[in-house]
Amino acid sequence: MIKIEGKLEKVVVEADELKNHIGNIVQIHGSIYKIRKMSDFAFVLLRTKREIVQCIYTKEISEFPLEELEEESCVIVSAYVQEESRSKTGYDLKIKNINVLSAPEASSPIVINNKFVDTSIEKLLDFRPITLRNEKERAIFKIQEGIVDGIREFLKKERFTEIRTPKIVYAGAEGGANIFRLEYFGRNAYLAQSPQFYKQMMVGVYERVFEIAPVYRAEKHDTSRHLNEYTSVDFEMGYINSFEEIMQTETMMLRYTFQYLEKNYEPEIKLLKINLPFVHEIPAVKFTEAKELIAKEYHKEITDFDDFEPEEEKLLCRWIKERTGSDFVFVTGYPSKKRPFYAMENKENREETLSFDLLFRGLEITTGGQRIHSYREQIEKMKRRDMDIEQFESYLMMHKYGMPPHGGLGLGLERFTSKLLEQENVRFSTLFPRDINRLVP
Amino acid sequence: MIKIEGKLEKVVVEADELKNHIGNIVQIHGSIYKIRKMSDFAFVLLRTKREIVQCIYTKEISEFPLEELEEESCVIVSAYVQEESRSKTGYDLKIKNINVLSAPEASSPIVINNKFVDTSIEKLLDFRPITLRNEKERAIFKIQEGIVDGIREFLKKERFTEIRTPKIVYAGAEGGANIFRLEYFGRNAYLAQSPQFYKQMMVGVYERVFEIAPVYRAEKHDTSRHLNEYTSVDFEMGYINSFEEIMQTETMMLRYTFQYLEKNYEPEIKLLKINLPFVHEIPAVKFTEAKELIAKEYHKEITDFDDFEPEEEKLLCRWIKERTGSDFVFVTGYPSKKRPFYAMENKENREETLSFDLLFRGLEITTGGQRIHSYREQIEKMKRRDMDIEQFESYLMMHKYGMPPHGGLGLGLERFTSKLLEQENVRFSTLFPRDINRLVP
Incomplete structure (x- = not known):
């Protein structure tokens, strides 16, 4: 028997710690991203966890031939951190030696180490495991990580509880034909179109809940804004006075998230030239x-x-932007017949629901609204729609045994990210997109 | 056009703010959890976001008949926060008036407001939307939230990037027959058994990554430890010197997580009498x-x-606990034939992999190990196993174009939670379990 200690010996330094080692020789590891040969030296760019670190190969200091370096090799570099006032970082990193941990079997068929990956979207996605190694490509998903973290931090501060609900479900929450069917031990099951039923149930438990998880839509549309699997940021809150409270909460959430990004993701914001809305x-x-x-x-x-x-x-967003300067616009009061059976109707006009969408730079990114909390009201609406009430018995349990007034929303993470980055296609903000034609990688 | 402001007017107070309002009349909302009638007054327990708040109904102060109160009604209570040195909280909360926002249609068929829900596991799960309202039941999933938050905070501190990978996949990562098949626009697709392929690819991008997301196993076993959908906490790290580094990182992660729980989840730890391992x-x-x-x-x-x-x-854990006091034990060097094709073999004994499991209080909760990073080595192993290499082309892309030595693990969140809580069945720590017999709610 041996003992595994809860500590790691650390001999390499991180990219952002280099400035603390001026005058010393350090070890740093990473992938060789790019070798740029100059007349009598070479820049060797090292891809580390978050930063691209510029190293310098020079005959005076480097103790091996430059030819030993190969792009996409994984290496440990021993380098001298030399003070250099003309450098932005305050130092030059001069390579003494390298230890090659692994070398690629072949060179990438696509150039990944230029300012951007200059290829078709099909190839970009076909070669995703490699093209994501591009500096800008990977920065997109750091931003996406930041969006999620900002939202989560905001919601926790507002006392929401994070939940995890099943994606294999017995019935679709959103209706319609765009639902994936599954064989489940001889029965029919489906992939969740949204966590709607479950997040409502959990309002009865914690009052405020959120979930950030995949949802599934068997959309046959092959457009720049549809995905068959995407990440839905869902929240649901009880004890609301009106559906406007949900919109107010989303407004606060967006403001908080942009501030969070500004504070924690400056390198990626600069690299991607992101125009953060106020x-x-x-x-x-x-x-x-x-x-x-x-x-x-x-x-x-x-x-x-x-x-x-x-x-x-798009036109509505243009008009709003010109008149008010806002990149966002809420649209309220969608027709009842276009909204799901759980949507609360406007008491003064039953044709209209207490619901909203949020549009951002020309694209719908959120759907939300107040839900029916009264058991009788819900049953009546389902009867009007000729729905099989028995099938929804476990959903209706919460209404039957008591629910507060409540509502919430779902925000499509990839759409939101792609609009923030002013991209033309939501796939650019999806790590490994799933669409009607794409299941690989 | 109206403007939605990013703020919410707050008139009610939160349960943990009551102590700042001694001597005042406040409004607080929640569900009436329990009414306990005494000789000349009544305790009215209010279920709020996280706390059960004790209010007092007395004829002197309360301006309405007690009969107007109903369990599981959602109410806004106006109450006087009266200083009371004999009370644990330092005050008594005396109800003046109530505003009933909604009342249940019926009484719950299961008693949910006792110390625990005294029923069979089948009923507990059949009535999940209601039984989760029990104080102890909901505390379980606060603890689970805390586990995830602790792990996430640790991994971010250690510079891991959080990723989101698809659950609809073209091939299983773990092999075997326990995979769910899906109709995907006329093609076969599957539900991911793990994010294995994707997290490895992302090591080539960010060096260290993690994902906390659902995974799917079409297990036909109906046991106390199997689920068909569960939450896998996966991390994968590059530039490792040995597979022991992964175990060291997990040891650090567990220690950090328990400290995080101790700091942030004291009420739930006390309520559930959790014995946090050191x-x-x-x-x-x-x-x-x-x-x-x-x-x-x-x-x-x-x-x-x-x-x-x-x-x-179970016996191994018992032996280890008696000899060393540890609730955890790593088991290393699993036979190659029982591990997936991507597992790295011990160079000195090819029958054995550089892999491990972690057992906790008698149950396996983690599987991990070092992965093959060399393209040739991976191809050779796949050939030895008679695998269709072409099918894995997009997976092997990363090996071909360069990968660092790397490894990682997957931890089953529900198993971990249930063992931490010393439960007999993993379903007790699953919000809405999916098993061979259960798809509802």
């Missing part, structure tokens, strides 16, 4: 008014009275 | 030695030379 307040327009406004302002004929066309979302 | 170092025994040891010490005949039986895991 969120003080967000305009809100009613769905019907927005429809009319777009028709009038942009001379567009209304063809679908119950929903937005993608073009209309 | 983790300084963890004993490690080789698989073959452990097998022999159990056979010798407990006079058990070895029937399976390649794997543990559940009984053997």
Whole structure:
């Protein structure tokens, strides 16, 4: 029997610690990202956990031939941290020696170490395990990590409890045909379109809950904004006075998240030239008014009275941006027939729900609203819709045995990230996208 | 157009703020958890986000008949915070008035407001939306939240990047028949058994990564320790010198997590009487030695030379606990034939892998090890196993274009939670369990 101690001997230094070692020889590890040969020396860029570290190969100091270095080799570098006032970092990192831990079998068929990966989106995604090694590509998903952390920190501060609910479910929450079916020990099961039922149940337990997890939509649309598996940031809160409280909470959450990014992700913000929106307040327009406004302002004929066309979302955002400066706009009061059975209706106009979407730079990123909490009201609405009430017995249990007024929202993480980064396609902000044509890698 | 401001007017106070309002009348909301009638007054327990708050109904102060109060009603209580030195909190909360926001349609068929829910596990789970409202039941999942937060905080401190990888996959990572099949637009797809392939790919990008997400095993076993959907805490780290580094990192992670719980989850630790293990170092025994040891010490005949039986895991833990005081034990050097194709073999004994399991209080909660990083070595091993190499082209891309030595682990969150809480069944630590018989709620 041996004993595993809870400590790691650390001999290498981290990229952001180099400045504390000026005048010393240090060891640092990473992948050789790029070798740039100059007349009598070479820049050797080392890809570390978060930073690309510039090392210098020079004949005076380096004790091996430059040819021994190969891009995408994994190495431990011994280097002299030489004070250098002309350098941005305050030092030059001069390579003395290297220890090659592993070398690639072949060179990447795609150039990954330029400013950006210059290829088609298909190839970018086909070679995802490699193209993600590009400095900008990987920065996208550091930002995404930061968005999630910012949101989580905000929600915890607001006393939400984080939950984990099943993705294999017995019934779809959102209705419609876009649901994946699964063989489950001889029975039919489905992949969750949203954690809707479960997060509502958990409001009865913790009052405020959130979940950040995958959801599944069997969308056949092959568009720049659809994914078949995406990350949904869901929260649900009890004891609300109105559905506006949900929008207020989202406004606070967005503001907090952008501040969090500004504070903790400066290198990636600079690298990706991210234009962080300032969120003080967000305009809100009613769905019907927005429809009319777009028709009038942009001379567009209304063809679908119950929903937005993608073009209309873009035009509305343009109009709002020009008038108010806001990158965001809430649209409220969606028609009842377009919203799920659990949506609460406006008591003064049953055709309309107490619901909203949030549009960001031309794209819907959030759907939310108040839910029905009264058992009788929910049963009646389900009957009006000819739904099989028995199938939803375990869902309706919470209504039956007592639920506070409540509501919440779901925010699509990849859409949000891609709009923040002003990308043309949501796939650019998805690590390994799933769409009607893509299941690999 | 209206403007949604990023703020919420707050009139109610939170349970943990009451002590700052002594001498005042406050409003507080929650569900009426329990009404306990005494001779001339009543205790009214209010379930709030995290605390059960004791209020007092007395004829002198309360301005309404007690009969208006109903368990599981959602209410806003106006109450006088009266200084009371004999009370643990330093005050009594005397109800003046209530505003009933919603009332249940029926009384719960199961008593949920006693010290624990006294029913069968089947009923406990059938009525999950209601039984989770029990004080102890919901405390379990606060602890689980704390475990995840502690782990996340530790891993971030150690410079791991959090990732989100797809759960709809083109091939199983772990092999075997226990994989769920899915119809994916006319093709076969599967539910991920683990994020193995993706976390390895991401080591090539960020060096250290982790993911906390659902995984799927189509296990037909109906046992106290199997779930068909569970939460896997996965991390993977590059530039390791040995597979022991992974065990060291896990030891550090466990110690940190228990300290995190102690600091942030005291109320739940007390309520559930949790016996937090102290983790300084963890004993490690080789698989073959452990097998022999159990056979010798407990006079058990070895029937399976390649794997543990559940009984053997329990006996090994008992032996370790008696000899060393440790609640944990690493078992190392599992046979190659029982480990997946990506497991690195011991160069001195090819029959054995550089892998480990971690057992906690009689149950395996972690599997980990070093992975093959050399393209040629991986291809050779796959050929020896008669695997279809072409199918794994996108996985092998990382090996081909350069990977550091690396390894990692997966920890089953529900198993870990249930053993920490000394429960007999992993379902007690699963919010909405999925097993061969259960898909609802």
